[in-house]
Amino acid sequence: MxxxxxxxxxxxxxxxxxxxxxxxxxxxxxxxxxxxxxTDTELPGDTAAVHCELAALARGAYSWLVVTSGNTVQALELIARDGGTTLADVVRAGRAQVVAVGSATAELLGGVGVDVVLVPDDESATGILAVFPRGTGDVLLPQSDLAPEDLRAGLARLGWSVRRVEAYRTVASPADPERRVPGxxxxxxxxxxxxxxxxxxxxxxxxxxxxxxxxxxxxxxxxxxxxxxxxxxxxxxxxxxxxxxxxxxxxxxxxxxxxxxxxxxxxxxxxxxxxxxxxxxxxxxxxxxxxxx
Structure with missing residues (x-):
């Protein structure tokens, strides 16, 4: 048309x-x-919380890593490298399973060496909740500072203990060049x-x-x-x-x-x-x- x-x-x-x-x-x-x-994206003013959760992920503290955007992948990789490692090494060390919100995010994760086991057809929080298994254990949910609570709450209703951490911030364009998360x-x-x-x-x-x-x-x-x-x-x-x-x-x-x-x-x-x-x-x-x- x-x-x-x-x-x-x-x-x-x-x-x-x-x-x-x-x-x-x-x-x-x-x-x-x-x-x-x-809008643009920046790393949090203090990345200590993300470093802490990546260390916990590497120790095997989390059963799942839930990734909801390409910006999250970019931010986690930057922060992991700042700590002397990579996101792929962190995930492999802790043996967490990884879910990506959609095919583009899954492709980006694959590009940095992270294997994805679950990608919903409906590329949204609702789609993730529709395919995510019920269970117990811990889930790491790195997101934007502006992300709504629906995914965290939905995962909790499925029985999981969810740790949400701010991986990046959405700011007015242009971002601070020293903190900018490259798209x-x-x-x-x-x-x-x-x-x-x-x-x-x-x-x-x-x-x-x-x-x-x-x-x-x-x-x-x-x-x-x-x-x-x-x-x-x-x-x-x-x-x-x-x-x-x-x-x-x-x-x-x-x-x-x-x-x-x-x-x-x-x-x-x-x-x-x-x-x-x-x-x-x-x-x-x-x-x-x-x-x-």
């Missing part, structure tokens, strides 16, 4: 280096993608980078862009940095697409009911949601040179 305006702009709230595959999928569907990174960069042509003024100009035009919200934190930063100003950016100036159910809930809490929610967070799943959003919303034609005649 083609968008309702030729080359309708799509603003992805992600760094361009992490949106290469999504750019390809969106362009293949007839859209014009842009990247607007509003996973994709090879290929990147989408054009927007800054906030350029995004405001695009959002204030007649094209009514589609905005892809990649996390609840992206919703909050979009509200803080792009709304309420002279440009009067609001839900009538864009169509929202959520990368998943949690992000969709954050959008609804702001009064921005998403036009579509991706069934899965892959480039293909997001592009399909963008197509659905385009079919449900009206816009004028968009041409990158500004000619709308």
């Amino acid at each position: 083609a968008p309702d305006g030729p080359g309708r702009p799509v603003i992805v709230l992600r760094h361009p280096a992490r949106a290469v595959r999504l750019k390809t999928a969106l362009e293949g569907a007839g859209f014009t993608p842009f990247a607007l990174p509003l 996973v960069e994709e090879t290929g042509a990147r989408p054009p980078l927007l800054d906030v003024p350029a995004a405001l100009e695009l959002l204030s035009g007649t094209a009514r862009p589609i905005v892809v919200f990649t996390a609840p934190s992206a919703v909050r930063h979009f509200r803080a940095r792009l709304t309420g100003g002279p440009a009067d950016v609001g839900p009538g100036t864009f169509a929202a697409v959520a990368i998943g159910r949690t992000t969709a809930a954050a959008l609804r809490a702001e009064g921005w009911g998403p036009a579509a929610t991706a069934a899965d967070p892959t480039p293909e799943g997001i592009a399909a949601a963008v197509r659905d959003a385009a079919a449900r919303t009206i816009t004028t034609d968009y041409r990158p040179n500004g000619d709308r005649s």
